[in-house]
Amino acid sequence: MLKRISPSQVEMGMFVHKLEGSWFKHPFWKSKFILDDPGTLDDLRDADIDAVVIDISKGCDVLLRRGDAPAVRSAPVSAPKPLLQRRRVAAANTPAQFDYRSTAPQTMAREFGHAARTADRGRKVVTKVFLQMRLGKTIPAQAVEPVIEDIFASVQRNPHAFNGLMRCKQDNEFLYRHALACSALMISLARALKLSPNEIREAGLAGLMFDVGVNLLPVDLADFGNDHRRLPAELLMQHAELGVNFLEASGLPAAISMVARHHHERSDGQGYPARLNGSDIPLLSRMAAICDAYDELASFMPGSGVVDPGTVLQTMSAQRGRFDPEVFAAFVQCMGTFPIGTFVELKSARLALVIDQNPTDISKPTVRPFFSLTTGKSLRSEDIDLANCFGADEIVGLADLSRFDPEETMKLRTRMLASLAKGG
Incomplete structure (x- = not known):
């Protein structure tokens, strides 16, 4: 259930669903978060925003004090349901669509x-x-x-x-x-x-x-x-x-x-x-x-x-x-030393495409070999995390692609990168 309140009414434990007003006027990137930090609370109260929309099903409700303005657009709160029932209802009403404002880490x-x-x-x-x-x-x-x-x-x-x-x-x-x-x-x-x-x-x-x-x-x-x-x-x-x-x-x-x-x-x-x-x-x-x-x-x-x-x-x-x-x-x-989409040559005499980065060592990304310089033939896809292959392979330099047609090479890169989204 959503409630629209003034910034002065915000308290610790509330779940912020939305900040009303231009984000040029406040320092918050996340549009949905739980208030669990006193510094964030102070920043929110001081922010130049019109109102704060809170979700009382995910956090604390507003406590009206003498002199406070009443919350706006709030619906009546029904008697609380048992916790398990609330979870089932929430799951049933949760859309499967991905939240594009979420900042939860993804592969x-x-x-x-x-x-x-x-x-x-x-x-x-x-x-x-x-x-x-x-x-x-x-x-x-x-x-x-x-x-x-x-x-x-x-x-x-x-x-x-x-x-x-x-x-x-x-x-x-x-x-x-x-x-x-x-x-x-x-x-x-x-x-x-x-x-x-x-x-x-x-x-x-x-x-x-x-x-x-x-x-x-x-x-x-x-x-x-x-x-x-x-x-x-x-x-x-x-x-x-x-x-x-x-x-x-x-x-x-x-x-x-x-x-x-x-x-x-x-x-x-x-x-x-x-x-x-x-x-x-x-x-x-x-x-x-x-x-x-x-x-x-x-x-x-x-x-x-x-x-x-x-x-x-x-x-x-x-x-x-x-x-x-x-x-x-x-x-x-x-x-990264070798950004996503870079063609590299491996010491195993294979050409590969960089498909992911290693946050602890930018010189050892994850690669996907696609061509054998020894046999002159294409290879079946396999991904190699160069930071965790115990020296079995490594990048020796950027790939020499002069033997390949440029447009076909670019199409190959597009297909290989696009396959990531399909898990292939």
Whole structure:
């Protein structure tokens, strides 16, 4: 049973079902949680929110004190049922549908499927928002808040699944997919840098929005295969200022428009538009420069060669002066030395695909061999946790895929990663 109460009425032991008001105004990511920490209670009472919805079937009810305002929209409380009966009723009324705001840890295989549906939900929202932009309409923050919350929850459940999914997406909506991917990458990087909840939230929103200016360029992206990377450089550079003007008009936080303006600055001062360098570049912009470059370089387009995340990290690491070294080191730490979707060669003379990460040793992921260099034949799938195979196998380097057709190789990766969601 749900009750809507004021923040001042919140007490320890209550189960918070929903916080009413924009999440820009409070520091909580979780939308459903039990209040069991005094510090969290103080934060909730001080938060700038309209009301708190509690579930009295899962936690304590409100105790009205003299002078308190009565709870709103509460239904009468019936006599309590026996505990076993209550459990049976709850089980019967519990929908089987997955809660996409849940942050309970999930395996890579299970979360990959959830991440696919999360991405599809987000794509629909972002597509609509970008269309409204082309029609000259501004973006209310509430329109994209659910997307950020869904992506954050996915990253919390498994830090690698959503970004792994983005490596096997092959569609013509590159800009939409790029926005979702950068949002997830920014959230992952912000967590690795141990930023505050509010900063993580801003990082996710910035990742979703920093390239919105591309939609406002005086050009039809269809003429360039819907890929803004093919635009002339002098034209593309205009998107930073166009994005700033649009985001400011939409009333989004100043930190978000700042990222739109400076995500193409370089640590050596050779970027644009202000040629800032080093720590003069805002932290979120330094983060965005890395996430933006990684996703663009790691995104396959028909007609190009094989795109490999591990190779992309090596390429970025060699671009000295372009990225903040400390932030880039944190990015590698959260992605892994060999990110999900990387093709590697094993000492057993087999080629394999990285399908999961080891949180304690980023150099020893879980891999799935698919080709024998000795026999020149495909292999039956078997997963190898390199951190727990007692030295029986190990990665000797990135795979040489020059003998394979690029498009067929990318399709193979898509099939192998997609099979994770099916447990295969």
